Amino acid sequence: MIVLAATPIGDVRDASPRLVEEFGAADLIAAEDTRRLQRLLERLGVTITARVVSYFEGNEAARTGQLLEAADGGARVLLVTDAGMPSVSDPGYRLVAAAVEAGVRVTAVPGPSAVLTALAVSGLPVDRFCFEGFLPRKPGERRRRLAELATEPRTLVFFEAPHRTAAMLADLADAFGAVRPSAVCRELTKTYEEVRRGGLSELAAWAEEGVRGEVTIVVSGATPGAGEEDEGAAVAEVGELVAGGMKLKPAVAAVAERRGLAKNALYQAALDDRRA
Numbered sequence: 001m002i003v004l005a006a007t008p009i010g011d012v013r014d015a016s017p018r019l020v021e022e023f024g025a026a027d028l029i030a031a032e033d034t035r036r037l038q039r040l041l042e043r044l045g046v047t048i049t050a051r052v053v054s055y056f057e058g059n060e061a062a063r064t065g066q067l068l069e070a071a072d073g074g075a076r077v078l079l080v081t082d083a084g085m086p087s088v089s090d091p092g093y094r095l096v097a098a099a100v101e102a103g104v105r106v107t108a109v110p111g112p113s114a115v116l117t118a119l120a121v122s123g124l125p126v127d128r129f130c131f132e133g134f135l136p137r138k139p140g141e142r143r144r145r146l147a148e149l150a151t152e153p154r155t156l157v158f159f160e161a162p163h164r165t166a167a168m169l170a171d172l173a174d175a176f177g178a179v180r181p182s183a184v185c186r187e188l189t190k191t192y193e194e195v196r197r198g199g200l201s202e203l204a205a206w207a208e209e210g211v212r213g214e215v216t217i218v219v220s221g222a223t224p225g226a227g228e229e230d231e232g233a234a235v236a237e238v239g240e241l242v243a244g245g246m247k248l249k250p251a252v253a254a255v256a257e258r259r260g261l262a263k264n265a266l267y268q269a270a271l272d273d274r275r276a
Contacts, residue, residue: 006111010189030055
């Protein structure tokens with residue numbers, strides 16, 4: 001059998017009794033970072049007899065067959081990542097997919113999740129949401145992906161590295177609108193946990209001072225059908241500014257900021273209006 005086990009995302013006290021039991025019952029433990037696993041075991045006061053191997057992005061493809069072979073041969077294989085549930089923006093999917101195809105049983109030890117924790121404390125709608133994980137690092141690719149998500153009606157959850165958080169929030173503000181309600185959740189369950197709530201431009205300005213720790217960003221979804229009338233009025237306002245001598249891009253930026261609209265979408269709408 002293969003057991004996917006959730007580990008604490010910050011506070012070690014969130015480790016479940018079942019997680020501790022699984023550490024003791026495992027024949028083979030695959031860990032994203034074996035050193036972090038050792039520190040977790042020490043903090044939990046757990047001694048293991050299982051063999052430990054690394055299982056991370058760099059060796060996931062090569063090692064999946066070994067883990068599957070062990071499980072198929074009768075071993076209890078425990079998979080843990082650095083924090084949270086394996087397979088969720090972490091190693092695990094390859095192993096699960098291979099196990100399903102081979103008919104090897106897969107089960108999970110539920111537990112902490114940065115996605116659900118951030119969603120719950122964000123103050124944003126939680127009835128329907130989608131998880132986008134880490135977006136592309138390259139600005140152009142990231143902006144194209146955000147443009148595709150601008151009209152998504154569900155609450156969106158993203159992971160981001162601290163040093164890219166300010167740029168991510170600025171791109172979100174351009175794509176979704178300056179005032180789209182959002183929350184930046186930092187260091188969840190840890191000593192310096194912080195949740196900042198506000199419009200995307202406001203949060204981007206805050207992040208310019210620097211962000212530390214693990215970051216999860218939650219963004220309210222678009223309201224279906226809303227904004228079309230506002231966009232029409234905004235396009236007209238852009239036209240007036242351009243007629244008065246302002247260049248198109250600065251005019252779009254000024255109107256988008258004032259009305260809380262997505263800059264990229266307004267720019268395209270203004271271009272379409274000029275061609276009509």
